[in-house]
Amino acid sequence: MATGKRQIDDASAASDRRPGRLLRDGTLPDRVFERILAMIADGAIAVGDKMPSEHELCSALEVSRPVLRQALKQLRADDVIVSRQGSGSYVVRRPERAILDFAPVGSVADIQRTFEFRAAIEGEAAYLAALRRTDPDMLRLKAALRELDRCIEAGELGVDADENFHVAVCEASDNRYFTIARTSMKANILTGMNLTRNLSLTKPRERLELVQKEHYAIFEAIRDKNPAVARNAMRSHVENARKRVFEGNIAAVEPQAQFQTGVRK
Structure with missing residues (x-):
């Protein structure tokens, strides 16, 4: 499980070094969303892992909490992470890295x-x-x-x-x-x-x-x-x-954290 600023830094750097992914376009929350998504797609933050704290992510990604929260909100909307009351957010789906390879930057x-x-x-x-x-x-x-x-x-x-x-x-x-x-x-x-x-x-x-x-x-x-x-x-x-x-590997989640996946292909 990736925790601590250094581990997040390493994961973020590894994702940013991938060819063709220079995250310069889009809004700041969109770029943060994509950087975290890349960490998850690369397995640096694994399915089933608890997400690093907001403080750790803000520090490592050098963004404010409002910006980070917008990015996390999008990850929840896309069923990549879920929040568990009193426990934090967990990764429940690892999208394929091909999402970022096929999609234009940002x-x-x-x-x-x-x-x-x-x-x-x-x-x-x-x-x-x-x-x-x-x-x-x-x-x-x-x-x-x-x-x-x-x-x-x-x-x-x-x-x-x-x-x-x-x-x-x-x-x-x-x-x-x-x-x-x-x-x-x-x-x-x-x-x-x-x-x-x-x-x-x-x-x-x-x-x-x-x-x-x-x-x-x-x-x-x-x-x-x-x-x-x-x-x-x-x-x-x-x-x-x-x-x-965002189809990919899905973690088993507690009943209160389950989400609807719709028709799968």
Whole structure:
């Protein structure tokens, strides 16, 4: 278990020395979040370990408590650590280091926020799409799904086909503001898609097939004009994608500290 300022310094230095990870972008809390995440991903703070104290982390990372607490809050939201009343915070999930290798520098926290945005926007777009979709809308959705099927068979990344499917859902809502809102975030969204699909290619083929089943669930709900099911299917899909970013080794936790992991891939 990593405790004490020197051990945190060593862990932080080791993470910072990894090629290509110069943590200069993003807000200060985001950079601190990524440095702690790197320590956990590298195993310097192991699954099941109690996190070092706020004093030790602030001293080693040279940040204020408010900044550190924002970073820790994000780690809790991402189910990487949990707090136990009267005991402190514990590492319950070790994300794969590939998260930091695939993601652009300083972007991991923003990727997570983008997933939150998508769940809200695209969930409602799917709801309206189920009410308003036309035959041409269904043809566009079906074409995107077929291209995704082809990408899975060919072992290709499939980011463009994935993006086309989600754009087609927004267009089927017959409300241009959903498309405009999503387009305004396109760069962030594509970063997240590239990350999740790259990570999926490192897993057994079943991972991508399960992702595709989620796409088909959205398609079928829209086809069947079931708005509530379409909304839930889309929100679940986006939330599952967010959770898959931080999929890794999970510690056994006490009942009061357990968290919901959603659908796993």
